[in-house]
Amino acid sequence: MRLLLLNLTRKPLRTLLTIFGVGVALLLFCFLETVLNAFNAGVNMADASRLFVQHKESIIFELPMAYRQLIAQTEGVTGVATACWFGALSQEPGSDGKKREEFFAQFATDIEDYLRLYPEVQVPPDQLAELLSDQMGCLLGAKIAQRLGKRVGDRLVLRSTIWTQRDGSSIWEFNVRAIYTTDSPTFDQTMMLFPFKRFDEARQFGQGSVGLYMLSIDDPGRSGEISSVIDARFANSPYETRTMTEKAFNLQFVGMLGNFQLLLRSIGTAVVLTMIGTAVVLTMLLVSANTMMMSARERTREMGILKAIGFTDGHVFLLLIGEALVLSLLGALAGVGLAWLLANVLHFNPKPDFFPVFYLPQESILAAVGVAAVTGLVSGIVPAVTAMRLKATEALRSV
Amino acid sequence: MNAQPIIELRRVSKLYHKGDADIHPLDDLSLTIDRGDFVALMGPSGSGKTTLLNLVGGLDTPTAGEVLVCGQNLTELSARELARWRCDHVAFIFQAYNLLPVLTAYQNVELPLTLLPLTRQQRRAHVLTALDIVGLSDRLHHRPDELSGGQEQRVAIARALAADPELLLADEPTGDLDAHSAEEIMALLVTLNRQYGKTIIIVTHDPKVAAVAHRQLHLEKGVLTLDVDTLEKGA
Structure with a gap:
């Protein structure tokens, strides 16, 4: 573990830039999640034990x-x-x-x-x-x-x-x-x-x-x-009635406000935001993977040394995958932490009249940390497997 | 003297394919080395010295034949078992020292011990003893880039000693050092052999270095061409 953490200090600027890159990506991811959550706020506040009764034709009657x-x-x-x-x-x-x-x-x-x-x-x-x-x-x-x-x-x-x-x-x-x-x-x-x-x-x-x-x-x-x-x-x-759950009512109510445009825009925005979110995660993956590949390639000889002194292929694999994971999770700590601070502690809301409820839900925090963990694992897998398969004698010959 | 063999090579061959060419760094080599011996491996480049060292240290496997070291037939072990075996029985000393740059002298020496079932205190005792033997008790917290070449090689020797292995395999350990540091390192290896009973195999091109060994083995094109017992010769 100490070696793993010390390896991250080997090129401090590169490590910091990678953490920054992952952090910014996750900050954006969390912000998108917060906005998506804000779109669904009315639906989310609904309770299953509440029903709404309205006129069968429309709420305007x-x-x-x-x-x-x-x-x-x-x-x-x-x-x-x-x-x-x-x-x-x-x-x-x-x-x-x-x-x-x-x-x-x-x-x-x-x-x-x-x-x-x-x-x-x-x-x-x-x-x-x-x-x-x-x-x-x-x-x-x-x-x-x-x-x-x-x-x-x-x-x-x-x-x-x-x-x-x-x-x-x-x-x-x-x-x-x-x-x-x-x-x-x-x-x-x-x-x-x-x-x-x-x-x-x-x-x-x-x-x-x-x-x-x-x-x-x-x-x-x-x-x-x-x-x-x-x-x-x-x-x-x-006066015939239509009874529905609060959730169904809230979904319908957005449309019944006469604000179909808002509804459509909300759906459209949600789709676009999801696409942006996917792009953000992919970018993060590439940044992290690039760092891990470079870092592992530079240390081929050291992998040979570790194997020569008794480290198994599994140890070397865990070392590299662990480094990638720690790097991503440090990025998550920075990005998700900042998002949490802004949305949930400082109550930052870019459009209070548009988003009555604007906070980063716990599930989104877990999702962001999960995304970071998966990114770490995926970005570390190639260098880790390569290092694991490397023969000690070949690694020791490398410059 | 009727010493126990610590290394036994039985008709060992190693074959590489490089492009269309077949390369035989070792060809049907049989050899026995006794416990407590100090052996110098000599020969021109490409004669198979390092390959032999890697086979004996369990870093490589032969194409044919058997390699028995410390009573274990290495050809029967899996990669994982070989790693564990290396940790317990053998240590390498390299020409380029091969210390990890991010670790201090203390941490480099401690590294192989982290693989053993030792407490933190036990590890500390081993590390301090090893660094004391090589005369670097005052350089515990220096990183490799803060040490001279000779000191780096001493740390590498301390790392090799830390787990108290029976066998030390040194691949041109003085190759990158000035004459004075090289002499100090050789003196240290002689002490480890004579005083601590370590079996040492050293690959070298330098006749002066080879002169301190009990036995000189000359390889050429993967074949043992000369086996000189310098103790008997001296006697």
Whole structure:
């Protein structure tokens, strides 16, 4: 092991450049993984024990509020919350003093029911009490609050692109009463929730109807069965339903936002990113393999010496493959470590409005280290096998 | 003197193919060398000296015949068994010293010991003893590029001694040294032979070096042409 590590110090500049090369490649790999993960964030935050009920035709059609009681009575359903997509833009002045319209997700919902359905959402009790006692109140995710520069007690003005108030105005005002956080890395912290009651009373049209019902069920394994029961209950009624898992809903929701372009771009980008990722890994492999080949060729005579003093072919093989592996893993330590530091510790996010969730998942870290290990093994295999097969007498003759 | 043979070559031949030509570095050679002997192998370039040394050291295998060293028929061993056998019984000293440049004198000497079932303390004791024998106790942490040629060769001899092998095989060990250093190295090898009982085979072109050996073997075109017992001659 000592010889293995000392061999890496033989040409420090070459070793450092190789580690740097592998490190940069893995940094890029991790960044691509983070972006891909961000694309899938909405899907990843979905929980198998939650179902969503919407109008059979489309989410843009509403369902009667009377369904709530019937859905709640369905066997296996443990909780129900109503929700309506609000679809508004912030009307806050930017740093330059001009009005800045920012898009983020807002839902009118039964706050308490919602929080029961999403135990991963954490709201300080005193803020929650304030929120529940103020019909004009709203609950902001920590990230969107930070982005908008809002604190508890501030006023928030939104312009809804869907809902007008009874007086015909599409400007809605809210009091920021609470800010939620979560320990779940996949949960979106850029949403706003506000009381459904206030929304229903103030809106100009659609009273008594809801956009969707969110349910919790006792057994995720029965989601299909429970969905069928609910949809069967409302079959042949004027408002037929379509019940689906949260994951299916989230996938559909991207498209239902009318943002097909985003969906297609996301898929296209994912494909391109995967191709870039493959190219990155191949480049890394070539850099590492080149270093190992050069390093091994320069030491042909030393392989002969080692064999002469009793090292077996297997020892020599392990020495060279070990060097390649250590070199790659040091690169991984540098590249993945930096990516982890940027994304998970310093919370670097190049497009916070586009990627509400932006972090490097544990699986991606493991994948990057795995890629580095495989690269090390593959790049070391040729020089290691060559050195292993080398006859000591021939190696000792080499200059 | 009725010494035990440590090396026995029975009708050993070695054949190489180089292009269309067949090369016989050794041709039907039979030879016995006794334990504790100091043998000089001489002959012109290409006469088979190094090939003979490599066969005796288990680095190469004969095309025909048997090579018995330290009671073991080397032709019966696999490559892995040969490596293990080398580690236990034989050590090489090369003309170009062949130390590993990244390791210190101490680490170079310790290298073959890492293959043996020894504790760190036992290894340290072996290394310090070997470096003391060659007179380099004050150069433990010097790397090869910080040593003179003579000192490098002493470290190489210490490495050869570290595992306490019965047989030392030296391939022109003074070839790259100045006259003074060469004399010191030869004196050291004589000490190892006389005082520590090591059997030594040394390949050399230098008659002065060969003169310190008990026995001189002359090879020509793979055939033993002269076998002189210098002790008897001297007596």
